[in-house]
Amino acid sequence: xxxxxxxxxxxxxxxxxxxxxxxxxxxxxxxxxxxxxxxxxxxxxxxxxxxxxxxxxxxxxxxxxxxxxxxxxxxxxxxxxxxxxxxxxxxxxxxxxxxxxxxxxxxxxxxxxxxxxxxxxxxxxxxxxxxxxxxxxxxxxxxxxxxxxxxxxxxxxxxxxxxxxxxxxxxxxxxxxxxxxxxxxxxxxxxxxxxxxxxxxxxxxxxxxxxxxxxxxxxxxxxxxxxxxxxxxxxxxxxxxxxxxxxxxxxxxxxxxxxxxxxxxxxxxxxxxxxxxxxxxxxxxxxxxxxxxxxxxxxxxxxxxxxxxxxxxxxxxxxxxxxxxxxxxxxxxxxxxxxxxxxxxxxxxxxxxxxxxxxxxxxxxxxxxxxxxxxxxxxxxxxxxxxxxxxxxxxxxxxxxxxxxxxxxxxxxxxxxxxxxxxxxxxxxxxxxxxxxxxxxxxxxxxxxxxxxxxxxxxxxxxxxxxxxxxxxxxxxxxxxxxxxxxxxxxx
Ligand code: NAD
Numbered sequence: 001x002x003x004x005x006x007x008x009x010x011x012x013x014x015x016x017x018x019x020x021x022x023x024x025x026x027x028x029x030x031x032x033x034x035x036x037x038x039x040x041x042x043x044x045x046x047x048x049x050x051x052x053x054x055x056x057x058x059x060x061x062x063x064x065x066x067x068x069x070x071x072x073x074x075x076x077x078x079x080x081x082x083x084x085x086x087x088x089x090x091x092x093x094x095x096x097x098x099x100x101x102x103x104x105x106x107x108x109x110x111x112x113x114x115x116x117x118x119x120x121x122x123x124x125x126x127x128x129x130x131x132x133x134x135x136x137x138x139x140x141x142x143x144x145x146x147x148x149x150x151x152x153x154x155x156x157x158x159x160x161x162x163x164x165x166x167x168x169x170x171x172x173x174x175x176x177x178x179x180x181x182x183x184x185x186x187x188x189x190x191x192x193x194x195x196x197x198x199x200x201x202x203x204x205x206x207x208x209x210x211x212x213x214x215x216x217x218x219x220x221x222x223x224x225x226x227x228x229x230x231x232x233x234x235x236x237x238x239x240x241x242x243x244x245x246x247x248x249x250x251x252x253x254x255x256x257x258x259x260x261x262x263x264x265x266x267x268x269x270x271x272x273x274x275x276x277x278x279x280x281x282x283x284x285x286x287x288x289x290x291x292x293x294x295x296x297x298x299x300x301x302x303x304x305x306x307x308x309x310x311x312x313x314x315x316x317x318x319x320x321x322x323x324x325x326x327x328x329x330x331x332x333x334x335x336x337x338x339x340x341x342x343x344x345x346x347x348x349x350x351x352x353x354x355x356x357x358x359x360x361x362x363x364x365x366x367x368x369x370x371x372x373x374x375x376x377x378x379x380x381x382x383x384x385x386x387x388x389x390x391x392x393x394x395x396x397x398x399x400x401x402x403x404x405x406x407x408x409x410x411x412x413x414x415x416x417x418x419x420x421x422x423x424x425x426x427x428x429x430x431x432x433x434x435x436x437x438x439x440x441x442x443x444x445x446x447x448x449x450x451x452x453x454x455x456x457x458x459x460x461x462x463x464x465x466x467x468x469x470x471x472x473x474x475x476x477x478x479x480x481x482x483x484x485x486x487x488x489x490x491x492x
Contacts, residue, residue: 003034003039003041003101003329005097005101005329006093006097007093007094007096007097008094008095008097008098010041010042010098010101010192011042011098011191011195011196012044013032013042013043013044013045013046013191013215014195015046015047015051015055015212015213015214015215015216016198016199016211016212016213016214017051017054017055017212017214018208018209018212019202019208019209023044023045024044024046024047024048024051024214024215024216025045025048025050025051026045026046026048026051026216026221027045027048028045028217028220029043029044029045030043030044030045030046030188030191030215030216030217031043032102032190032191032192033340033341034101034104034374035103035104035328035336035337035338035339035340035375036104036327036328036329036336036337036374037327037372037373037374038341038373038374038375041101044215046188046191046214046215046216046217046220046221047214047215047216047220047221047224048216048220048224049220049224051214051216051221052183052214052216052221052225052228053228053230055183055212055214056154056183056228056231057230058209058212059154059182059183059209059212059230059231060154060181061209062181062207062208062209062210063151063153063154063180063181066181066207066209066210068176068179068181068206068210069151069179069180069181070179074129074130074132075129075130077129077176077177077179078126078130079126079205080204080205081122081125081126081173081176081177081204082122082123082126083204083205084122084200084201084204085119085120085121085122085123085126086119087200087203087204088118088119089115089116091196091200092111092116092119093111094196095110095115095118095165095193095196095197096110096111096114096115097110097329098192098196099114099115099164099190099192100329100336101192101329102161102189102190102191102192102193103161103162103164103292103328103336103339104290104328104336104337104338104339104374104375105289105290105328105336106328106333106334106335106336107328107329107331107333108331108333108334109288109289114163114165114166115165117166117455117457118165118166118169120457121166121169121170121173121457121473122169122173123457124173124458124473125173125174125176125177125457125477126173126177128174128177128178128475128478129177129179132149132177132178132478134146134147134148134149134484134485135147139488142490142491142492143489143490143491144488144489144491145486145488145489146486146487146489147484147485147486147487148485148487149178149478149484149485150179150482150485151178151179151180151181151481151482151483152175152178152180152232152233152256152481152482152483153180153232153233154180154181154182154183154230154231154232154233155171155175155180155181155182155231155232155233155234156182156183156185156225156226156228156231156233156234156235157171157172157175157182157183157184157185157234158218158222158226158234158235158236158238158246159171159184159186159187159194159237160187160237160238160239161187161189161190161339162289162292162293162294162339162397163289163293164186164187164191164192164193164194165193165194165197167237167260168186168193168194168197169197170237170461170472170477171235171237171258171472172184172197172211174472174473174477174478174480174481175235175480175481176206176210176211177481178478178481178482180233180481181209181210181211182210182212183212183213183214183225183231184198184211184212184213184214185213185215185216185221185222185225186215187218187238188216188217188218189339189340190339191213191215194213194215195213195215197213198211198212198213218238218242222242223249226246226250226255227249227253229253231255232255232256233255233256233257233258233480233481234246234255234256234257234258235257235258235470235480235481236257236258236259236260237260237261238260238261239261239262239395240262240395240421240466240467240468243259243468247259257469257470258469258470258472258480259468259470260294260461260462260463260468260470260472261294261421261466261467261468262294262395262397262421262423262466263294263295263296263298263395263421263422263423263424263463264298264299264392264393264395264419264420264421265285265295265296265297265299265421265423265424265425265426266297266299266301266415266416266419266425266442266444267281267282267285267286267297267299267300267301267425267428267452268301268406268412268416268425268426268427268428268438269282269300269301269302269303269306269310269428270303270409270412270427270428270429270431270434271303271305271306272429272431272434273428273429273430273450274428274430274450275306275309275310276313277428277450278310278428279310279313279314279317280317281297281426281450281451281452282297282300282310282314282401282452283314283317283318283321284452284453285297285426285452285453286298286300286379286399286400286401287318287321287335287379287399288453289336290335290336290337290338290377290398290399291347291396291398291399291400292338292339292343292397293453294423295423295424295446295453296397297424297426297452297453298395298396298400298401298402299385299392299402299404299416299419300314300401300402300404301405301412301415301416302403302404302405302406303405303406303407303412304405304406304407307383307403307405311362311381311383311403314381314401315362315363315381318363318364318379318381319363321334321335321379322335322368322378322379325371325376325378325379326371326372327371327372327374335371335379335399336374337371337372337374337377338375338376338377338398339375340375341375343375343397343398344367344375344377346396346397347377347396347397347398347399347400348366348367348377350390350391350394350396350398351366351377351380351400353390353391354382354385354390354391354400354402357389357390358384358389359382359383359389359391359402360382360383360384361380361381361382362381362382362383362403363378363379363380363381364377364378364379364380364381364399365378365380366378366380377399377400378399379399379401380398380399380400381401382400382401382402382403384403385402385404386404387404387415387418387419392404392419393419393420395421409434409437409438412438413438413441413442416442417441417442417443420465420466421463421465421467422443422444422445422463422464422465422467423444423446423463423464423467423468424444424445424446424447424448425442425444425446425447425448426447426448426449426451427439427442427447427449427450428449428450429449429450435449435450443464443465444463444464444467445460445461445462445463445464445467445471446459446461455473456473457473457474458473458474458475459474460472460473460474460475460476460477461473461474
């Protein structure tokens with residue numbers, strides 16, 4: 001049954017190479033499914049290795065001979081990136097609907113949170129173009145040393161399906177602000193907003209060839225990008241497994257890498273916390289975007305003295321979420337389906353494994369067929385989890401909360417850190433000293449105190465340990481997309 005959309009048309013499945021939309025030459029067709037009803041909305045051939053090669057040739061020409069990197073002023077770059085942010089705002093309904101169709105996120109979330117945030121990212125980086133500069137350094141007498149900050153060159157951007165537009169803007173806006181040229185490969189599951197973004201970028205005045213979009217599969221288009229000698233850097237967000245693969249493949253050509261990978265973040269609630277605020281925080285931490293969030297607070301560490309009361313309240317809120325789970329295109333839906341059949345099976349598999357390992361299911365635990373024919377999983381809560389269970393160690397990427405009790409502050413930090421990932425963490429307490437001690441002790445790239453999942457374009461974000469390296473957003477993102485050159489001048 002055809003989807004009835006109010007704001008958007010399903011885009012034609014094409015690649016933007018140079019300034020032209022062309023058909024992909026991969027032999028295998030990619031199906032795009034609406035997770036709300038599990039039906040196909042589009043099917044097309046994505047980029048082949050040959051398409052990647054063609055795009056790289058155009059990108060190198062745009063970098064070396066086009067205006068973007070060296071010929072136009074930084075102020076003109078600001079103007080174009082700012083205009084793009086305005087266009088994202090003007091097309092917010094359409095972008096939000098496309099994102100919902102691709103991902104199954106409730107329209108209220110895409111329209112009110114993710115699309116406006118994507119516009120803000122372009123505004124923020126538009127402001128940086130005129131402020132990226134080197135320095136002069138006191139060196140030997142009779143010598144002048146100065147540094148130049150130059151674009152890295154052609155940047156391959158590879159993005160995941162969980163926040164398709166937002167994750168793309170983190171990379172593309174920063175890379176373009178620094179004067180780079182970008183080839184973007186969105187996830188094969190969620191190509192629509194990447195296509196729309198590229199169309200709007202041309203409308204904003206971005207020269208042709210500066211942002212190209214190659215929808216395609218990871219194994220074919222993604223690997224071809226990683227292996228291509230004409231791409232100087234890969235900026236990747238996705239799973240740790242694929243991040244490791246990309247690192248291995250790029251060892252041969254020493255490509256620069258930024259890797260934003262998975263997580264299994266602890267959300268630590270002390271007995272002296274504002275309980276209602278912490279309950280709301282715990283719910284938002286695990287159930288926002290149906291748990292398909294890299295920084296999801298999927299391990300709830302609660303001080304034993306308040307654990308039962310706390311979990312009772314979390315359960316009460318989860319009941320309300322369950323009641324509001326339904327078709328993501330409906331304005332009433334507050335909790336969507338998982339992105340795909342694969343993801344549904346994976347999450348259900350973990351729920352079974354948790355029970356088999358001896359964790360106690362206190363809420364949810366299974367598919368929610370009442371919500372519709374899509375890939376809906378009930379918000380699920382486990383108690384009695386111990387750190388060596390799979391549901392405590394591995395990234396589930398679904399609405400499944402694993403509760404672990406602790407008795408002492410030091411024990412909480414040790415438990416929180418006893419995991420291969422280190423993306424984010426939450427702390428809930430009224431004691432500022434305890435909060436700061438814990439914030440220092442936690443091995444995570446972001447620590448939220450009395451809040452969770454708050455983001456801002458100016459805040460650096462990235463992982464410790466198996467959650468990757470490099471920081472996106474904020475001024476530190478500029479390091480990802482520039483090379484520093486040292487210039488010596490003899491003054492004698
Ligand atoms: P994924 O690793 O399966 O895919 C990510 C991207 O890589 C896709 O575009 C895919 O096509 C491509 N890809 C797959 N195989 C490839 C290969 N061999 N070579 C090159 N590219 C390849 O991840 P996903 O399932 O799309 O996304 C979910 C994962 O992303 C989760 O692990 C999540 O934690 C992580 N994530 C991390 C952050 C962060 O900021 N740290 C943010 C969002 C998502």
